[in-house]
Amino acid sequence: MSPRDIKQQTFDIISCFFEEEQNRICNRKVYESIESDGPGDDDGFDPVVIADKLRELGDDFDVKFIQPHIRKLQQAVADKAVEEFARSVDSLCAAQGAEVAPEMQLLRASMALGLYVKKTCPDLRATIQSCMTAFINTRLAGWINQQGGWDQVTMV
Known part of the structure; x- marks a missing residue:
């Protein structure tokens, strides 16, 4: 041939x-x-x-080789996204005044950032959802519990 x-x-x-x-x-x-x-x-x-x-x-x-590597890569990206989300929220909080508790500032900033990304970057929705959950569970869960739970926090 x-x-x-x-x-x-x-x-x-x-x-x-x-x-x-x-x-x-x-x-x-x-x-x-x-x-x-x-x-x-x-x-x-x-x-x-x-x-x-x-x-x-x-x-x-x-199945044997690429997917396991992709899962590791996705986890690394997700971890980095959580760190970046937290940095962004902290930066937004620094720009706010001290009229509310720092935890409420974190909550307000994280919700605003999440809504902004949801509206402007729909392809990042799942990533931001995961980042917000991790951020709140890491940084605010104790405070939310001290306030009496989500019902009390959202009434402020």
Whole structure:
């Protein structure tokens, strides 16, 4: 087989590899309906079948190796996001006056920051939700409990 044939086959395989499921089914039917030009031309090459096998290899590698690394990366990003959220809230509190308790300033600033991100960056919603929960549980849970719980804090 010539290098040109391999290059063309590689192109066909990779094209099939990236196709959506419905397109793969259609292209498989198209490929199966193509008749060879003569004896010996039917070499059994089916880019759809090969792409499916390559996809299985990729899926297996994904499950065993990539997903665990991605989970570690996501946790590192989440940890960094929590730290940055806390820094931002502290900075917002520093800009406020001392007319309310520091804990209420933290709560007010964290809610305002959370609402702002929710409205302006919807793709960060889950991250901010997690950051806010971690921040409040770490920095304010004791104070909320001392106030008599959330019902008392939100009445202020």
